[in-house]
Amino acid sequence: MLDLKAIRERPQEFEKRLKSRDPHFSVNVVLGLDGRRRDLLQDVEKLKHQRNQASDEIAKLKSQKKDQEAQQRIQEMKAISDRIKSLDAELGHIETELNDLLVRLPNLPHESVPVSMNKADKRLVREFKAKPKFDFKPRHHLEVGEALGLLDFTRGARIAGARFPLYKGWGARLELGMIQFFWDFHFTETGYVPILPPYLGNSQSMFAAAQLPKFKDDVYYIEKDDLYLNPTAETLLCNLHRDEILDGADLPLKYMGFTACFRREAGAAGEEERGLIRMHQFNKVELFKFTDPESSFEELEGVVHDAEKVLQALDLHYQVQLLPTGDMAGQSAKTYDLEVWIPSQNRYYEVSSCSNCTDYQARRGNIRFRPGTDAKPEFVHTLNGSGLATSRIMVAILETNQQSDGSVVVPEVLRKYVGTDLLRPK
């Protein structure tokens, strides 16, 4: 959510910067509604002031036993009270309209973000290692996985449906091993506080994190209980301090959450995304920070580095991209993607998205901090980044570390968790 007051004060700036990610945005529609709202508010507040004064008077008259006069005032106030009711109703309509508009506006992009609606206009920041070379044609991870008996999509589909994964044997150990490694790494090496949150969130939580109202069709919804399945732990961790005033001295707060993530992926399909690339359910360790406004962009660089360290430990080729305005999630002011190399497809896939959402989610969730003892509360900044999602990492490991005999070398850091250094064909 954007600051309406700021829009009122700097309309040209908002018009320009919001158009860079939403070409249909018009600041005049917002300001028009806001103007009507403020006019009405003045009228209704004057009447309420009258009512409050009259209430006091009536109370006094009654205590002085001047019932006649009191009765007269009460009669007078009936008309004012009715007028307040009708104005309040009108005001309510305008506020609903204005609010519906505001909650759908994306965050203001940071100056450093490339301005373009074209997703291809991302900017390469840096890369790690060279692309792996093979003296044979690298096979698709489904082939590799099948030969090793790691995955069983047929039975996964029987149990739940298409695009639900089923890991088996060493595949299950590899999956869990990655999770444990990420979990340990971010606890001991990068210092995040581990959180195992609920996997379901209520609509308030979904709203604060900006999953609602825009992405209603992308999340699983349990109507009977009015609860949503976690699409990413960002959504859950964002609500850890909803409606709280944090102590400024405690910032930044660094959390990591491990959850399964559930996404409907309506409309997504395609040959390229066969296998583990895009699924309705996947596992992820998520990094999340609450910071003050001054240090949030610096802290974002930290999140990116923390996520990168995991990829480096796994010894995988990846690149860091700065996304353009048109490709960022609505809540984000600046986003870096980490993309890992997938040999069989000769392309990169996103394995981590690290964003600074500035005060956008904080406003929606009313998450504040007090800078000093007597200072007014201010909105925190929220940051998130995957650290990491496992499924595409498994793809990268299976494909990058495959050998001509069909075996796959387990990355060194995972061996103690997986329990073997080499996955051999059945």
Place this chain on the structure above:
RNA sequence: GGAGGGAUGGCCGAGCGGUCGAAGGCGACGGUCUUGAAAACCGUUAGGUGAAAGCCUCGGGGGUUCGAAUCCCUCUCCCUCCGCCA
């Protein structure tokens, strides 16, 4: 799932439908005293919106009323008991 009880400021806890945005206590902050500290005493201490006056907020929403923390309806959460269950 059933039956009952509750939700008030950072925390605890009062509050006959009428000067209640809310007593009192604790905590925190400032001061007096002290070489310093503690104790004692005095004072300050919710948030939102607004340039301000003001308006709004006693779990959320709705209603009754001239007027609601207080009455009614509804939802959420917490506690106790019963049932079921990993």
